[in-house]
Amino acid sequence: MMNKISFVISSAIVLSFLMVGPSTAQEVKKGFRSSENEGWMVNVEEAYQLSEKTNKPILANFTGSDWCGWCKKLKAEVFNKPEFKEWAEENVVLLELDYPRRTSLPEAQQKQNAELQQAFRVTGFPTIWMFDLDRPDGKKFQIQAYGKTGYAAGGPNKYTQNLDKMLELKEKSVN
Template identity: 75%
Template sequence: MTKKTHTLVSFYFLSVLLAFQGVNAQDSKKDFVNSEHEGWMVNVEEAYQLSEKTNKPILANFTGSDWCGWCKKLNREVFSQPEFKEWAAENVILLELDYPRRTALPAAQKQQNVELQQAFRVTGFPTIWMFDLDKPDGKRFQIQAYGKTGYAAGGASAYIKNLEKMIELKEKSVN
C-alpha cells in the first residue's frame, strides 16, 4: 500500500457504533456546561441534529482547556481568529469535547466526552477530528471520519487549508 493510499484509508477507517446512554437532546442545560469559546457546542446530540439539518460535517476539538498548553495555543492562533470563525460558520459544526483538570464537568457531559475519546482513540491533546454521524437504528451513532489533526503552526489560513482537504474527502465519499 502506498503512503498516499494508506493516508486515504486511514481517514475512512472509523465506522463504529457508539451508544450514549443518558445523553440526548432532551437533557437539561444543567447536564452540560457551555463552552467558553463562542460558536462551539458541547452536546454531541445537538451537534448531530444541526449537522443533519445543515449537511455540514462535525469538527470536534478534543481539548484540555485548563491545562493543555498546545490546546491554548491552537485556540489563540486558529480557533479565536476571525478568519477561522467565518470559515467554520460556513463549513462545519463545531463541537468541543473538553477534559479539564481544574473544573468539574456535569456527569452526562463527562460520560459523553469519555465515550467519544474512546471511540476515536484519542490519546493526546489537542486532537481534532472531522466526521459525520448517522443513527441507522435511531439509538446509536455510526461515525464516518474524514480526518484528524492536532496543533499545526501557520495560523488560521494554513489550518483552514488542511481542514478543506478533509472536506474534499467527505465530498468524494458522497459521490
C-alpha cells in the same frame, strides 16, 4: 499515523458507540456546561442535530482547556481568529470535547466526552477530528471520519487549508 487515517478513510470504517438520544431540547441541554468559546457546542446530540439540518460535518476539538499548552496555543492562534470563525460558520458544526483538570464538568458531559475519546482513540491533546454522524437504528451513532489533525503552526488560513482537504474527502464519499 497517516496510514491509519488513510485506512479509516479509504475503507470507510465506521465506528459505533452507544448513546441514546434525548427526546426534547431541554433534555439535550440538561447536564452540560456550555463552552466558553463562542460558536462551539459541547453536546454531541445538539451537534448531530445541527449537522443533520445543515448537512455540514462536525469538527470536534478534543482539548484540555485549562492545562494543555498546545490546546491553548491552537485556540489563540486559530480558533479565536475571525478568519477561522468565518470559515467554520460556512463549513462545519463545531464541537468542543473538554477534559479539564482544574475544573469539573457535569457527569453527563464527562461520560459523553469519555465515550467519544474512546471511540476516536484519542490519546493526546489537542486532537481535532472531522466526521459525520448517522443513527440508522435510532440509538447508536455511526461515525464516518474524514480525518484528524492536531496543533499546526501557520495561523487560521493554513489550518483551514488542511481542513478543506478533509471536506474534499467528505464530498468524494458522498458522490
